[in-house]
Amino acid sequence: MRADTLLREAWSQVPSPGSAETEFERFTGKRMERILATVVAIGSAALGVQALFAAIGGMPPDVPLVRVLLLVGVYVPLVAMLVACVTGRGVRLSAGAFAIVYLIALAAWPFIVNSDHASDEGQPWIFFLVNVGVVAAMLAFAMRVQLIWAVGVPLVYGYVRLVEGEFSHSYWTKTAFDVSFTLILGIVIVSLGWMFRSVAAGVDEARGQAVASYASAAAAAAAEEERVAMAALMHDSVLAALIAAERADTDRARDLAVAMAREALTRLANTEAAVAQEGSDEPVGAAQIVIELRRALSETGADAVVEEHGSSASIPGRAARALVLAARQAIGNAVAHAGGRGLHLLVTGRDRHSITVTITDTGPGFDMEAVAEDRLGIRASIIARMAGVAGTATIDSDSTGTTVVLGWEAE
Secondary structure, eight states: OOHHHHHHHHHTTTTOTTTSSSSTTHHHHHHHHHHHHHHHHHHHHHHHHHHHHHHHHHTTTTOHHHHHHHHHHHHHHHHHHHHHHOOOOSSHHHHHHHHHHHHHHHHHHHHHHHHGGHHHHHOOOOGHHHHHHHHHHHHOOOOOHHHHHHHHHHHHHHHHHHHHHTTTHHEEEEEHHHHHHHHHHHHHHHHHHHHHHHHHHHHHHHHHHHHHHHHHHHHHHHEEEEHHHHHHHEEEEEEEHHHHHHHHSSHHHHHHHHHHHHHHHHHHTTSSSSTOOOOOSSOOHHHHHHHHHHHHHHHHTOEEEEEEOOTEEEOOOHHHHHHHHHHHHHHHHHHHHTTTTEEEEEEEETTTEEEEEEEOOOSSSOOOOGGTTOHHHHIIIIIIIIHHTTEEEEEEEETTEEEEEEEOOOO
């Protein structure tokens, strides 16, 4: 399979910007969500273990069943959230479930825990999970809801503690400190999550714009390549056939004009094909290229010497076709502008997969810089054509003559 075919197939796998395939477009955003989930899992696991030890150590021997159920009711969704964060599956659902369950458990705390034991227990175990509830909301909800959780959960905790302490003076100072600390920390956590997500979204947007720019550039390059190919085709085949038909004054010349016109029409009819009538990629040897060049000399009526060195060399058919067409144009230029004086062709096979065609004449030469932009005989039919098959074309011209060297070498 050719390299250009592989590139087209690879490019077809890239979803265009704005398409429904957002998995590829949000690559950085998905990575950032994975990182946030992993960090949340580590921090929540540490706080969860501390809260569990505090809960077990602070429970009296005759602990009511409802307190055990409260502990289980909080830790089951917490463990589910940790597992989801580690595996990367169902993170939003499990985190949202824990955030809601925790808020309900926190609000129900003074109705479940006997306030007589509040002073004995000290800081309750459920306090360790206040910011875990905030980060769970950060993973599960939209930004507005995250801020509500970051502010609301610490305030609910503070109210619960004051209710538990019957709004005594000793509880106000300590509760105010706890609420202030958790409130500030919760807002910082939500702000960091928003910042990281915004950066990731910016990177994804920039990448999408870069892909769109590259797609536009690739489309423009393809259009320009097609324009050059069509211009070269018109110059090489169509115009040559028309000129030959106009100058045909003998039966042989008319037959030649008909053959050229038939070839031009065939190539025009096949311009939509992938290879644009450039032939197959079956290897073509130097001997066959020599035959094609002698045929080109015969068609133009030029008298020239054709030498061949290294007949064992062969190159892909498409490259050989471009090489022959570029050489035909060089021959036509030598006949048209130098009268074919001193025309000489040399086909050299430097190794098994490398061929060079050299066309020289002893005409008056020309100045490359003085050639008009709309003259496509050299720029499109020789230089651009060889560049299209990864070949080379060099042109040296002065008052003693012109030398055109065309080459193709396997990489």
